Amino acid sequence: MSEQVREQDIRFVQGNEACALAAMYAGLDFYAGYPITPSTEIAEILAERLPAMGKKFIQMEDEIASMCAIIGASLTGHKVMTATSGPGFSLMQEALGYAIMAEIPCVIVNVQRGGPSTGNPTHVSQGDVNQARWGTHGDHAIVALSASNHQDVFRMTVEAFNIAETYRTPVILLFDEVVGHLREKLVMPKPGEIPLVERLHTSVREGVNYHPYLPREDGRLPMSDFGDVHRYNVTGLFHDMWGFPTDKPELVEELMRHLIRKIDYAAVSLTYHKAFYLDDARTILISYGSSARSALALVERMRQRGQRIGLLELQTIWPFPNQLVRQYTEHAEVIGVVEMNMGQLVQAVRLAVKKPQRVYLINRIDNRLITDKDIRQTLRAIQGKGV
Amino acid sequence: MENSTHQIVFTGSGGQGLITAAIILGEAAVIHEGLEAVQSQSYGAAARGGATRADVIISTEKINIPKINQAGVLLCLTQEAYTRFGMLIRPGGLFITDTRFVKAVQKLDAIHIELDLYNKVVEEIGKPVVFNIAILGALLGIYPVVKKDSVVKALEHRFPPALRADNLKALELGLTTGNLYHSWRF
Numbered sequence: 001m002s003e004q005v006r007e008q009d010i011r012f013v014q015g016n017e018a019c020a021l022a023a024m025y026a027g028l029d030f031y032a033g034y035p036i037t038p039s040t041e042i043a044e045i046l047a048e049r050l051p052a053m054g055k056k057f058i059q060m061e062d063e064i065a066s067m068c069a070i071i072g073a074s075l076t077g078h079k080v081m082t083a084t085s086g087p088g089f090s091l092m093q094e095a096l097g098y099a100i101m102a103e104i105p106c107v108i109v110n111v112q113r114g115g116p117s118t119g120n121p122t123h124v125s126q127g128d129v130n131q132a133r134w135g136t137h138g139d140h141a142i143v144a145l146s147a148s149n150h151q152d153v154f155r156m157t158v159e160a161f162n163i164a165e166t167y168r169t170p171v172i173l174l175f176d177e178v179v180g181h182l183r184e185k186l187v188m189p190k191p192g193e194i195p196l197v198e199r200l201h202t203s204v205r206e207g208v209n210y211h212p213y214l215p216r217e218d219g220r221l222p223m224s225d226f227g228d229v230h231r232y233n234v235t236g237l238f239h240d241m242w243g244f245p246t247d248k249p250e251l252v253e254e255l256m257r258h259l260i261r262k263i264d265y266a267a268v269s270l271t272y273h274k275a276f277y278l279d280d281a282r283t284i285l286i287s288y289g290s291s292a293r294s295a296l297a298l299v300e301r302m303r304q305r306g307q308r309i310g311l312l313e314l315q316t317i318w319p320f321p322n323q324l325v326r327q328y329t330e331h332a333e334v335i336g337v338v339e340m341n342m343g344q345l346v347q348a349v350r351l352a353v354k355k356p357q358r359v360y361l362i363n364r365i366d367n368r369l370i371t372d373k374d375i376r377q378t379l380r381a382i383q384g385k386g387v
Numbered sequence: 388m389e390n391s392t393h394q395i396v397f398t399g400s401g402g403q404g405l406i407t408a409a410i411i412l413g414e415a416a417v418i419h420e421g422l423e424a425v426q427s428q429s430y431g432a433a434a435r436g437g438a439t440r441a442d443v444i445i446s447t448e449k450i451n452i453p454k455i456n457q458a459g460v461l462l463c464l465t466q467e468a469y470t471r472f473g474m475l476i477r478p479g480g481l482f483i484t485d486t487r488f489v490k491a492v493q494k495l496d497a498i499h500i501e502l503d504l505y506n507k508v509v510e511e512i513g514k515p516v517v518f519n520i521a522i523l524g525a526l527l528g529i530y531p532v533v534k535k536d537s538v539v540k541a542l543e544h545r546f547p548p549a550l551r552a553d554n555l556k557a558l559e560l561g562l563t564t565g566n567l568y569h570s571w572r573f
Binding site: 300 | 410413414417418423424425426428451454
């Protein structure tokens with residue numbers, strides 16, 4: 001082992017532990033949740049470590065309460081997170097909409113399992129991609145990130161906190177059972193190695209009027225810790241710059257546009273992805289989460305045989321990186337979207353690319369990890385080579 | 388070790404500590420030898436008391452696919468696990484069982500080593516709970532995929548001082564037993 005390796009803090013952990021470690025690295029100081037397979041280890045680890053650091057862990061009565069608790073705690077100035085899986089994520093949807101409307105930074109982890117309903121708790125699926133996008137009602141923008149290995153789980157978790165603070169928005173971490181439960185190497189980033197975004201506090205002093213929803217010139221909304229020196233209103237209703245409910249058409253329209261634009265205009269800087277062998281690829285696989293591992297295994301194997309195949313791994317799922325996908329797939333003859341559902345992200349890919357007739361779904365829906373062989377078999381069928 | 392990737396599957400019954408053994412093996416490889424490894428296990432209501440399975444892949448290369456379809460090394464430590472997972476063995480692979488738990492009833496295309504380790508653990512240490520570490524020791528004696536020192540370090544990190552001595556004793560006992568087969572080629 002080299003000296004450099006020796007100095008590293010190397011762990012052998014589950015993806016769920018990598019997520020919990022990253023949340024603490026990012027400054028998590030309030031967690032509320034209701035344990036559910038396959039996300040339970042996140043709660044288990046934080047239940048032990050947060051109180052030991054003088055921070056808060058609360059096991060709530062259900063996921064509705066968990067989501068509401070982190071919203072309240074965030075308003076008082078804390079970095080907050082909750083973690084769940086499919087059925088719990090369904091319960092969180094209403095309060096998730098509240099956090100979008102009231103612009104409250106928070107991180108929601110959904111370690112996906114088989115669904116709908118209680119589905120298949122101990123096995124893998126990627127069936128919540130569209131729920132993450134449209135699970136809560138009303139027009140809205142959302143940020144959802146994903147990862148296929150533990151180093152990326154760590155990185156994306158920290159970025160989720162950073163994005164939540166920067167844009168005052170909920171951020172969803174869309175992991176899956178395979179990544180959550182798998183143990184593999186994690187090199188712990190040193191303090192300061194990944195930049196952290198801290199809460200933007202208002203400079204308005206005590207006794208001076210504070211407008212919680214009056215943007216600065218750069219569009220950001222400085223916050224004042226709820227219950228501290230300023231009194232203000234927070235509501236899920238359309239509201240004015242004071243936070244009080246309003247139904248004035250111009251204010252309703254302005255707020256709706258603001259909520260969508262703050263994410264849409266930032267879409268490029270919110271895009272995280274990894275490109276493997278895309279420069280000359282004629283067959284391009286697009287994938288995310290654990291299915292991207294299998295896609296990469298196939299790409300590396302077929303490259304050794306001289307085939308022009310590549311992988312675009314999307315770590316930002318929403319807002320969908322339309323521009324990126326369009327650019328990379330411009331010269332592709334076959335675009336295969338590899339996911340473990342009946343075809344969710346493939347719909348967004350079809351809307352993004354120039355030639356949607358070249359986009360195919362390569363899936364597996366029996367709640368087992370899709371393999372490189374599965375992908376190859378479907379590719380051969382697509383290319384008319386027989387199976 | 389000639390291959391750079393090793394696929395090892397531990398099977399047995401919930402409570403035997405095989406998942407722990409698999410994790411310790413992975414920790415030894417990743418933390419103490421700078422190798423790549425992934426470990427996964429069967430989850431579900433069927434896991435407790437029923438047949439359980441823990442997969443470990445150790446490699447010098449990055450590992451993309453974490454699940455094992457064909458095991459280079461398969462350990463079966465209950466009859467049920469033997470029946471259910473026996474077919475996982477790669478043709479010509481290394482197949483390890485313990486006579487206390489498994490009676491071989493089929494001919495598998497593999498090198499089959501039948502250990503009498505459980506009885507030794509009971510006789511010499513008197514604590515069946517460390518059988519999992521003895522099995523890990525035997526595996527390393529037969530198939531030295533990581534160094535003994537790395538496993539010792541992983542054990543010392545995982546177990547509080549009060550439990551260390553018996554576990555280290557079990558590791559030694561397993562290694563001694565496994566070393567008898569060390570001259571075999573796999």
